[in-house]
Amino acid sequence: MPRPIARVLLDSPVPQLDRLFDYAIPEELTGDALPGVRVRVPLRSAGRVVDAFVVEIAVEEDDARTLAELDAVVSRAQVLPERLHALARRVADRAAGGASDVLRLIVPKRQVRVEKAWLAAGAENPEGARSRAEDGAQPASAAEDSTAASQVAATLAQYAGLTEVIAEKGRAAVEAVPRLAPDDLPEWTRLLAAAAAHTLEAGESSILVVPDYRDLDLLISALQALAPDAPIARLDSRQSGPDRYRAYLRTLEDAPCIVIGNRSAAYAPVRAGLVALWDDGDSLLAEPLAPGVHARDVALLRQEQEGSALLFAGHTRTTDVERLVESGWCGAIAAERRLLPRVVLDSTEDLDRRGQRLPSRAFLTAREAAATGPVLLQVARPGFSPTLVCASCRAPARCRSCGGPLGAAHRGATPVCAWCGRGARAWSCSACGSEKVRLAASGSERTAEELGRAFPGIRVIVADGAHPVERVDAKPALVVATRGAEPLAIGGYRAVVLLDGSRMLQAPELRIGESCLRWWSNAAALAAPGAPVHLVGVDGAVARALATWSHASYARSELAERAPLRMPPTVRVAQLEGTGAGVRRALDDLAALHLPPDAVLGPVPIDGDPDERERALVRFPYAEGTRVASTLRAAVVAEAMGRRRGRGRTVRTTLSVRLDVIEPDL
Template sequence: MTADEQDAALPGLARAAARRSGAAARARRAKQATPVELAEVDPVARVLVDLPLTHLDRPFDYAVPAAMADQARPGVRIKVRFAGQDVDGYVIARAAATDHDGRLAPLRRVVSDEQVLTPAVAELCRRIAERYAGASSDVRRLAVPPRHATTEKEPASPEPPFEDRPVGDGQNAWAAYTAAPAFRRHLMTGASPRAVWSAAPGEDWPRRLAELASATRVNGRGVLICVPDHRDVARVGAALTEVMGPDHHVTLQADAGPGPRYRDFLMVSRGTRKIVVGTRSAAFAPVHDLGLVVLWDDGDDLHAEPRAPYPHSREVLLERAEIEGCAVLVGGFSRSVEADQLLQTGWAKEIAAPRPTVRERALIAVTGGDSKRDPHGGGARVPKEAHDAVRWGLERGPVLVQTPRAGYVLRLSCDRCRTPARCTACSGPLQLTGPTTPPRCRWCATEAPGWACAECGGRGLRAPVIGDARTADELGRAFAPVPVVTSSGDRIRATVDAERRIVVATPGAEPVAEEGYAVVVLLDTWLLLARDSMRAAEESLRRWSNAVALLRPGGRALAVGDPGEPALQALVRWDQPGFAGREAEERREARLPPATRVAVLRAAPGALDDALTLLALPEHGDVLGPLAPLPGAADDEERAVVRVPRAEGAALSAALGELQRVRSARKLDPVRIQVDPTEI
């Protein structure tokens, strides 16, 4: 059938629609065939398109129309035609010629003339994507916030003149640390030192970082400070304002909202602010003339990005320091094994306080707890030594009690045979939500007022795991005139005043006391250590150290646990560096990170087998698995662990990247890859 016969066979309306569609298609083809007048200078634009396909993760050449010659600068957002559709992208360079043999498609339009992707950040995104075997478009999504057109039209507010203010006792405070004065002098002269800082208990670390930022700004360079959460951002921001005055810094964090966040980002990209403090995404901030990057508390898992390709702030900042040649400071009250490795390899120098200084800051003790409970206390949650410490502290100020779990009684068991108490409806664990409520199921919320043990028939219940609400309830009865407040879950307090009070908080939710706590009590330390994790001891010591660091000078800390536990011994001696060194040695013997480079592959069984077959392992690499899925993962998901010596880490990343490109090009089932995850 000819085209005319086909056209005549169509009903009237359908025939008219087909004619209009055909005319539109012919018009588009004619428009595309019409030569576009190109820019006279550098008519070729190198473009990175925002596509999550790893086999297309490379620059593409496009023609620059003359009308866009002035706007299509490196770093701007543009629209291009790719595979039959309009997609977003960035211009990363302009060139006079192209290696492409055919005719280049022109840029569709310039979305904005703001240069939001600087060359240094573009290179950083490329390297991070390569290291973590991901797509650079996913990394750019972390680096550049979504455009907010209304905010973009606002004029830039200039930074007030910077004055090198006197920092009060800051110089004396840094003098308490070996090598710190030299580090500070290097920053002031424009050098790029690298150090790992072990802060002493009670240290006002936000102010110390603000003083280093001020020292770096003396010679006109920028500063980037990454901290775990928004409470830390607020503390560092307040310290920067106190040391340098207002309007010299911006904060970058996801919960600021699209408009304010983009406004602060633009002030950085335009160069009107050179000091940035924020959470993990701030590691990509386009700071001009970057002179110092700071990472505080690098062991906190909030620094690990939960979205692909799962980069860690520490690796991003270290890579950035390599690209831009700036100074580095990794600091915290505890020390991660990764930070310890920076020292062991000679990449960084140590900044630490002498032992006498540490001993003057805090007195830390450990009690067995369970073996020494008050004989008249019945089922008391808090041992007598802890009660005595709380009483001593309340005579001098606020007291902090850290408990590992939120809630009232999180788990119940038979007090006769210790069999876990289970719901008769769904077999879920029973718990108590208050002092007068009956037991109820944590899964289906069914109440069980008449529960009886299925093993021995006993009706008594005991609480092997108790939460912060039960702890606060008991302390409130024991110290009735004193207010008791809790901080956990979605009710986290940022600060408390210097009045006498008891603060019960879960790890990481401890509020900062106005003048420091008189006493810090760490309950149930065994519970943190019992986590099924390679980093259980390291993470426990970090959380305890952060709590003890909130003490005022001369304060006391008491940990309830096994006095022979190595992590608790390290806490008592305030020897986190020694503990990190021993942990690193044990992991080296077990061939675990950071002595090795590890990648975890997760996929359906068939897809995982295919991936392992296609993967070209480095010479000394080995594969563990397939292994059972982790708790919470899909039932049909398997995982495998690929491990290589650290010297072959780059080769492993390259092999994994090639694997992802091959699977993407062949449209095979996806495989999720995490390089150097915090948990294996």
Template sequence: MTARYARVVVDSRLPQLDRLFEYRIPPALEGVAPGVRVRVPLRGDRTAAGYVVEVADARAWEGEVADIEAVVSPVPVLRPEVWALARAVADRAAGGAADVLRVAIPGRQARVEKAWLARAAEGAAAEAAEPAATEGAELTETDASPEPDAPPESPAPLEPDDASAPLLPGLVEARRKVALECAGGVAEVPVAGGGTAWVGRWAVALAGLARQAVERGEQAILVVPDHREQRQLRLALEAAVGEERVVELDARQRNPERYAGFLRCVDGGGLAIIGPRSAVYAPAADLGLLVVWEDGDPLLAEPLSPWVHARDAALVRQGQTGCALVIAGHARSTDAERLVEVGFLEHERVGAHRVRVLPTALADDGRRVPAAAFHAAREALASRPVLVQVARPGHAPGLRCGDCGTRARCAACGGPLGQRTRGGQPGCRLCGRLAAAWRCPSCHGIRLVEVGRGSTRIAEELGRAIPGVPVVVADGEHERLTLDARPRIVVATRGAEPVADGGYGAVLLLDGDSLLAREGLRVAEEAVRQWATARALAAEGATVVLAGVIGPTVGALTGDTTVPFAKAELAERRSLRFPPAVRTASVVGHPDAVAEALEALAGIEHLDVLGPVPAEGAPGDRLERAIVRFAYADGAHVAGVARGRVLAAAARPRKPGAPPRLRIRLDDPEPFDGL
């Protein structure tokens, strides 16, 4: 019998193992096919998990070839399109493909796999039996029955919504690439089992685009920052394409539920696939549409190596598949604006949202809620709820010494101390430790004074200022996704605002001055995005009060579009050679490794280096950091050189538990957080 060979990607974080390994398939071993999970031997007695990428009859490696040890599962979970995406994304980010696959493919669930394999076997048996059953006979129209695997009938179309219809007809068929600015407002959609639910109009608009792909028998992948947007989009999609054609992929799901959804994507057919940043890697052999909602949200940046942003992964996948691409949001990000200006994306805007925006300065008496905000709130509370957006959760976000004014910090980690409730114990906002016996390191005082106002304290103050009106809090500890239309005051931290039935009668945006006072490259851009998200929850004709903010940033919220603001931000960064006008890489490690990496990169044209400077690390570690700026056209060259230097540094011996000698992160936002 002719020997057959499998090329396997090993699930390992070691950069030295980021390549395909060739193994012989033992004649007695069944089920080895592209995409299945296997266990393979490594050097010595070690074994590792991996995925079969391809199977061949000829060897590509002339040296000794070991045998595959076992097939862990016969289900082909690594689809060809996912492997191609993982490899390309990892190469672009100078990272490892296995790290991307760890995000893309959920952990195995044996019972779910068993049920999936049984259904697949039943479907195959039914297909094989059908020709024999019908041989020599003609089916009449009354005798005919649908095939077992036939998709359900297309759901009835939604009633047209004046705010979003018609929405870019033919976008999927023409494979357009669009930067979509969605107007605000809320809409009512039917839900399964009867009744209705209120969601953002943006969700209805994106569901209409997804329907274009599903009607063609293709898949649509829609990526959102978190579960709040995911819930709204799921409801809109179920109304647009039917509950049976909507698949959620979310780490918040139970493991069996998430894995079942993943295998549903493997089956293919017309589907709308939704989820957070990892959903961009969902299996979709016939991808018709890829949508990224609010691409400026930091939650779409992967916190694990190779730190790929969902927007960047979507751009790579669109280039591989040729699918339609939509980068959408209430506010235009500078990254999306750059893609428009270079001609990669077309600009589109849908919908209209009529609200009145009132920017107001803070009073000299230190009040955080201006008189105009109180007036707007009292008027709106006659018939609708009012949203108050604040910066921090808890009672007091900061504390200081009552004697000398020194900022109170945690004795364990140095993080800032805060107070969750009135009269509660002070605790660290970073590590969570209580500081009941706090003593000032400067004057040894023990008296603490509150600094700032959190969501619960502002709720208490508003309750006293407007008596007789219920006040509720929505933040990380008090989650509220929806709200009925009864008049009440809703105090919510940014990103935790619930959707109110019919929209809010007024939206008060507090703490704008403290938000803009932070240091960071994207502070103004992030503020505009968060304000636009809150404004979008207002009802038609509502008043939006922006407290404590004056100047050019206000124009992004008072106008009909945020595009001029994004253009101005991008132009300023282009003059300074800051992202996203250029790409960057942070080079961190031992001084000799950093110097060698910078020397290897020095020959690339249009590349400049900031640093190196000392970097933070564990006690006793001598680390340096440099920032490399380079043109997008040189990205592949820089990534290749960077990966080579990381591999060379990893090959050198180091003490157990010691940090890597060199870490290179492309498109790292952290060095610019303090600018």
């Protein structure tokens, strides 16, 4: 006799459980066991009850098959719609990971009171979602001569073809105007707000993904100014549990809304008409937790699944987006009116002679500009002096306990290790035996101290991770900020000086060039119209790209240089870590795919690993992504199955796989 069954996805990190399991539905749970609800199910192999999601309800024709029954329905709220499960499954398959690991990043922890209020509101007004949709769309679809409509039209008119791109559900990379709007909000916030309001007017939801909380606050301000009554669902890591769960439940409704948030907002379960990412090169958009999928890749998979419009916007263009543009998959949109910063390249030839922090031309510019308003000085590192050297032989000062670099919190302070935090009171140089150290690098605090002496009577503001500052007024000031921590200035900065550029470029990273270009461009975009931007001590391709504001050309040249070397993003890169035997078994499985001869790098021992694990890299074309990911996932499952311990007990596999590694390292 046919019987209803539930196919569930277990909330478990164990790789061999990453599939749907069939469970019989008891008669008393028939009305509550619906697709998308949370349930509790018995797990025979472990002898316990685990959490799970019901993915679908089916009918079992074979009544002779023995099936365990659902233990309980945790809630009637259908928090996992089919479209979200499909997206999580695609993301997991592309990254050789588990769908439950993806969902753990998306679906917030249940908040009982919030959920009961949401269910009660839906029960009292079943048509509420539709009515709220009409109400939410009203502000953006007001009269043609309304202020909101005119602002939307004015902003969209600055970007060639943006209206058509959204209407045709296309894919585009937008070059944002590097300036502040009259209301002291960055122009890019008005661009994204206008695009979202335009989409809401058409009766569809939008997803706006930005790197950090400061970008979120600016974007909300722009949305409130442009469409004050537009429904907004904010998915922010700073939110309390109830607020985040309340916002997530709002995205489950049929009523269109504007979803804004950090990297996990790319998964929001709305029916999106537009997905937009700001500054996709920011490392905060890269997910550190397994399976480690970048928000950009989530947006790409989502666009293929839903057919929504997709916008990548930024002051610079990453090589990842440029690859999409060159392949024709994504179109490029540049502003019709290019209002570019006035960039000046300054040499540091006279610094060694005079021992100054600023070249003479940048010094004079800063002094003149500081008399009328704030001046921004960007530095590489926070603190006073993050690096010390031997006063005699200039050898780097290292901690005797762990070998970490020594730094100083102020002049005359006891050196402290940046790794272990131990003080080095009786330090001596291992090379020459000297007991004296010298300040070798200037952090934000030391730079502020030096500038305070050079600019008497002008206030100095430090903005870094330890001293967060979001805005400064229009009064004269010197703002010393680390990269990414620059506050907004009312009316824009009267001058911008970019220091430590050569030090930033020395970082041993594959993408350090495009990262520096992004840091400098974002700082230059904070300058007032016509204000000078001085880049100190840097020449070459990166400096020319900033001076001419030719970021797309720089990205193309980077792709051309990496292609012969088979480095990302011209190819995809998978990183394998585990025991030597486990890594080699996975590589043997990949050999059957007949990848290029130079596809595998390694394996090599991982330095300092107490378990003597090994690491290998696999480089493969994008066309081979599905086969490589499935093979590696099968290897992870096989490794886990081979490590069973006793009856019903398993341990997590020692083989880990991470795809689309941005900075491959052996």
